[in-house]
Amino acid sequence: MTNRPENMTGWRARWYEIIFEADTPKGKLFDVVLLIAILGSLLAIVLESVESIYNKYGTIFQMVEWIFTVIFTLEYILRVAVVRNPRYYIFSFYGIIDLLSILPTYLAIVLSGAHYFMAIRSIRLIRVFRILKMVRFLGEANMLSNALKASRIKITVFIVVVMCAVFIMGTVMYLVEGRENGFTSIPVSIYWCIVTLTTVGYGDIAPQTTLGQMIASVIMILGYGIIAVPTGIVTSEIARANQTKADENKKLHHHRCPACNKGIIDPEANFCPNCGNQL
Amino acid sequence: MTNRPENMTGWRARWYEIIFEADTPKGKLFDVVLLIAILGSLLAIVLESVESIYNKYGTIFQMVEWIFTVIFTLEYILRVAVVRNPRYYIFSFYGIIDLLSILPTYLAIVLSGAHYFMAIRSIRLIRVFRILKMVRFLGEANMLSNALKASRIKITVFIVVVMCAVFIMGTVMYLVEGRENGFTSIPVSIYWCIVTLTTVGYGDIAPQTTLGQMIASVIMILGYGIIAVPTGIVTSEIARANQTKADENKKLHHHRCPACNKGIIDPEANFCPNCGNQL
């Protein structure tokens, strides 16, 4: 993972420390400044997309965008200059993200269709995670992602079953309701089925015939039982993770035999069950 | 279950192995080819139902459909020819599914109304499960379905109670809102009630009167408590299944006293707590 040149000296070593290390004061400052720049640039992208705001402050947004782009470009050049193996960085995941974060602004001068183009810059958000990862303040997040990982297979099986159910019910609804009631094709029907089963229920498409409404009712009530499944899976995994953590804490806190150093499970034992030493 | 002719020879034995066995290389290849054919045929059915695509590539779809139908027909004939008791196969669940998967294409030549007719072919999806069952890769699915089976009675009771509640509330809303506000009949009112209680909320029918909105609010908040019940049932079943599995793993892994064969719970015991035999 570490890409640090071993016998690096002078400004390259200094900048490497600032950019890649989060524990030194300068490294921390760099991270914070970069985080603010990214979030500020994201805010600008979001506000720019609102027509009324853009019409009013369009020039300011262009200026702000160029300032951020120049900052990110300098950062990108510094990263390339400082790492031992520039090619490795450039084609790494974050290297490509860094490049894609600045390219659209430059390309927008040459190419038209800037509107769609500019939104691509929002992948800058992904760069936030690199900084957060560095300062590793995501302790609790690990437990959650572990619980989700542990239930990975179960959730996949569940989603496959749901997809099959949705396919069959979508086709049935397409037959029952037909094109004249908004179920214009099987894909649209399947989309409606997902909207219904997940209890989102936009209402842009809704069954009109009595039979269609009856089938929809069955789907909804089935969806009731079905929504319970992923919740059940994740809940029992989190409970298990909590239990494991509690057990580990207990293990760490319970006393050990001073003679043989074996952990003693019974908190009120008088003799070590391993070597018979009186406690 | 096995339908294999005992003293079968020649091409029938060879084909039986290919079609019905999943462990041999040829059997595996057959399963994979069939799986691809089914999924491809389903994709064709789905895309065909989209009007704009059908208008453009209608002829190609007809061709593709005939290719798949011929493949499935050959497969059907082979299955009938190869099994010991063809009648048993023909009237079995999958035998009927296999037939229904190919019939619509042939009938569409004779009969009109092809549009509705063709969608019936989507029962081909069910044939996917036979293949998946054969290769039995659904290990984790068993646990989920067991958890759901174990909570079968509770969920039935729950659904009966919900149905009664929905019936009463549907009638009340029909009286309160009346036909002029979209609650045109008691069945429609019940349908609205299910849509509300399951938190789907299409919005095609929505209470307009103040009293109706008050009752709807009560229904929604009740629905809040009610949605918790199936989740609770399934969650505790999954937690129980996890527990049982963990217990079984523990049982399988803990050692037994070689002298008295008693299971030893403490994994680090030096002496059998039953007979004192040193382990």
Place this chain on the structure above:
Amino acid sequence: MTNRPENMTGWRARWYEIIFEADTPKGKLFDVVLLIAILGSLLAIVLESVESIYNKYGTIFQMVEWIFTVIFTLEYILRVAVVRNPRYYIFSFYGIIDLLSILPTYLAIVLSGAHYFMAIRSIRLIRVFRILKMVRFLGEANMLSNALKASRIKITVFIVVVMCAVFIMGTVMYLVEGRENGFTSIPVSIYWCIVTLTTVGYGDIAPQTTLGQMIASVIMILGYGIIAVPTGIVTSEIARANQTKADENKKLHHHRCPACNKGIIDPEANFCPNCGNQL
């Protein structure tokens, strides 16, 4: 509970047995016939409310309704005649329900507004529960209702907190969105808030201003956390009930000391921990 006349003879004793007892063959038959009559009558009420069906088969529905009403009237008269204390029955919960089940049909001759009137007959559904209660096949339902009862206080506290939150947020949305965006009054705003927080989301009222949409987003994400609370309460209660039941089963199945009859918790104990008798 039992209302049986002690020294009842002749036809009254016979009919009492038929009507009030569920264990005798005749009692069972009576229950089943009554159950069918109630459900059939409910089906008629539901179908009758559909305008197109009523316009077609109106006369048949009136006939069917009169048949059911006569049956229920006879049953009511029989019940009054047979019980020891008729006044007690007439003013009991089910006595009033029984009367309200037949009255509307008679009153509809005299009074107009039959349409609304007739729907009141759907309280006949409640009579179903008396029959179900008698045959007491609702074993599993008890556990569910116990779990809900045990979490009664927690759920009440939860609903009070939700009501307060909904009141404050409803008022805020009324101020932010105003009458022109569909939030015509504070009650309507509160109704919208409940619709949003319970994730029903009809869409008949939806925030239009940017600030309103931001507040709505916060409400929805809060609703996410909030929906977890009743689920968590009910789930942990059901898990507890399952645990208690499992513990009881364990207690019932574990062996007892043959000398002192004390239950022995340790399944592999060699001596009774109570009296020292060797097992």
Place this chain on the structure above:
Amino acid sequence: MTNRPENMTGWRARWYEIIFEADTPKGKLFDVVLLIAILGSLLAIVLESVESIYNKYGTIFQMVEWIFTVIFTLEYILRVAVVRNPRYYIFSFYGIIDLLSILPTYLAIVLSGAHYFMAIRSIRLIRVFRILKMVRFLGEANMLSNALKASRIKITVFIVVVMCAVFIMGTVMYLVEGRENGFTSIPVSIYWCIVTLTTVGYGDIAPQTTLGQMIASVIMILGYGIIAVPTGIVTSEIARANQTKADENKKLHHHRCPACNKGIIDPEANFCPNCGNQL
């Protein structure tokens, strides 16, 4: 917390007791009267906001409002007069709430825009909590709020992750659907994403393109898994709180050996398992 003047005499001491203490009969009466006044005033505010009711009974509402305002003003003056350190009270949280509860009515005479102004009075609801807190009947609420507090960090992490996902998906949908399909800007797109992910689904904005509907389907199914996470967190916390409480109850109820004071787990033991003392 207690703000009681130590050497207070005469009417100030009497009124202090009435206003600030909940255990004396007069204190209780004061709390109940105040609670009714607050709730009545809130009801008036709610009903007043309904246009048709206001047009009919406007004068009555103004009268009622002035009565409540005079009551609350007298209460405010009393509180200021009675506490030892009036400045401390006036700038305390509840002091400001008390003032804001009465100010709007007075200001409405001078200023226009009364409509929006009046709704601010609904912060009177917050005053209810002071009374409820005093009579401390919120025992069960503590457990719930503790369970939520314990899962604070996990839920924050969860919401941050959801916000990032919502930002990325919102931008993608803005690009895919575009302004012509209702996704007029990135903020609106993000709003739509939150509406979808939380399964509220108003339907005021809904994807129209096939690609948009496909992405929306993925978002909904992801939302399925995602909604399970807070539920899982809260459920396992509540289960843990229940467990802790049960353990404490067990600890409180099981007896201790009178000789060595060791807690005895087996409720039916005849001899202390630690020192052999007969119980």
